[in-house]
Amino acid sequence: MSGSTIAPGNSPGTLTVVGNYSQAFGSTYQAELVPRTSTSDKIVVGGTAEIADGAILNVSKYGSNSPYALNAHYTVLTATGGVTGTYILTGNTWISTFYSMVADYDVSNVYVDAKQTRAFSSAGKSRNQVAVADGLQSLPTGNTLRDTIAMSQTDDEARSAFNQLTGEIHSSIKGAVVEDSQFIRSAAIDRLRSAFETVGASANSSAAYGVDGLSVWSNGYGSWRQTEGDGNAVSMSHNVGGFVAGADAPVFDNWRLGVLAGYGHSNYNANERGSSGNSDSYTLGAYGGTQLGNIGLRFGTAYSWNDISTSRNVGFADFPDRLSANTTPVCSRPLVKRATGWISARSLSNRLLASLM
Numbered sequence: 117m118s119g120s121t122i123a124p125g126n127s128p129g130t131l132t133v134v135g136n137y138s139q140a141f142g143s144t145y146q147a148e149l150v151p152r153t154s155t156s157d158k159i160v161v162g163g164t165a166e167i168a169d170g171a172i173l174n175v176s177k178y179g180s181n182s183p184y185a186l187n188a189h190y191t192v193l194t195a196t197g198g199v200t201g202t203y204i205l206t207g208n209t210w211i212s213t214f215y216s217m218v219a220d221y222d223v224s225n226v227y228v229d230a231k232q233t234r235a236f237s238s239a240g241k242s243r244n245q246v247a248v249a250d251g252l253q254s255l256p257t258g259n260t261l262r263d264t265i266a267m268s269q270t271d272d273e274a275r276s277a278f279n280q281l282t283g284e285i286h287s288s289i290k291g292a293v294v295e296d297s298q299f300i301r302s303a304a305i306d307r308l309r310s311a312f313e314t315v316g317a318s319a320n321s322s323a324a325y326g327v328d329g330l331s332v333w334s335n336g337y338g339s340w341r342q343t344e345g346d347g348n349a350v351s352m353s354h355n356v357g358g359f360v361a362g363a364d365a366p367v368f369d370n371w372r373l374g375v376l377a378g379y380g381h382s383n384y385n386a387n388e389r390g391s392s393g394n395s396d397s398y399t400l401g402a403y404g405g406t407q408l409g410n411i412g413l414r415f416g417t418a419y420s421w422n423d424i425s426t427s428r429n430v431g432f433a434d435f436p437d438r439l440s441a442n443t444t445p446v447c448s449r450p451l452v453k454r455a456t457g458w459i460s461a462r463s464l465s466n467r468l469l470a471s472l473m
Contacts, residue, residue, distance in 0.1 A: 123146035128157040130159075136161070151181075160193075175228055186215060212269055215230055280430045284349045300378055308405040309412065330363060339357075359379060359380075361378070370408075371406045372404060375402050382397070394424075
């Protein structure tokens with residue numbers, strides 16, 4: 117009847133009903149579940165089981181306060197003649213911010229199972245967090261990393277894990293590699309400006325030595341930069357240093373053509389993501405230019421190989437790890453290769469064309 121409670125004994129125990137079983141509106145079946153096992157209270161009915169609308173199934177833990185397993189499965193009622201109706205499930209059903217215990221049914225049984233009630237991505241606030249969450253969601257249950265995330269107790273805890281797993285430093289480094297192409301371009305343009313003795317060459321213009329029209333030159337460079345975060349990716353510090361050397365000679369009436377080679381070393385740090393990296397860059401290129409009255413025309417192309425190493429510290433819940441990646445230009449598929457081309461006229465802004473492969 118309404119307001120009554122039924123609870124199998126022996127904690128947990130089994131209550132056997134020889135005939136039919138009926139549970140009224142407002143009445144409660146109190147079932148104890150043993151975490152990390154499949155053991156629970158159980159009602160076994162020889163006939164039919166009828167559950168009225170508004171009947172309550174209240175569950176509690178017995179013997180341990182450990183969380184329920186993500187694959188938890190308990191049979192709390194079975195009826196040979198079949199089960200009709202559904203319960204209102206109450207009590208200790210919490211597992212994590214993503215998982216809860218829910219009532220399931222088939223023709224002859226009532227179960228209490230662990231089920232995912234929210235997608236991982238629902239906790240994400242940034243595009244990177246959502247992308248990582250979707251990737252984790254696609255992993256099978258039982259995967260250690262997925263299950264660790266699934267047991268997150270709060271959305272903040274889940275977002276912290278997503279952030280550590282984004283690997284966004286790899287994308288940030290690719291952007292920095294494109295930025296670094298300016299040093300090769302600037303060195304070649306400065307060399308040509310010096311050769312034609314025009315204004316606009318930098319104060320640190322190339323040192324050159326020439327014999328019979330052939331000039332050999334070299335130039336050093338360095339930079340310390342901070343790429344600010346945008347609410348999706350975090351800020352990254354980036355320092356680079358290197359040198360460029362080349363040789364050019366006069367051709368035709370008023371042109372110079374040359375070749376160059378360069379080496380650079382960069383360091384990257386994204387401290388908010390526990391990520392860092394470094395790279396060694398090797399460049400080969402060609403350039404040329406002329407002076408047409410007051411107009412200087414410069415052009416060039418360069419190809420760079422980048423040997424990049426990264427490391428990331430990942431530590432959340434019970435999943436500490438250190439992830440690393442390394443690529444080398446002598447392998448068949450280096451991580452980043454850069455092709456760069458440029459055209460410059462004195463009366464126009466430099467135009468850079470760069471691509472990563």
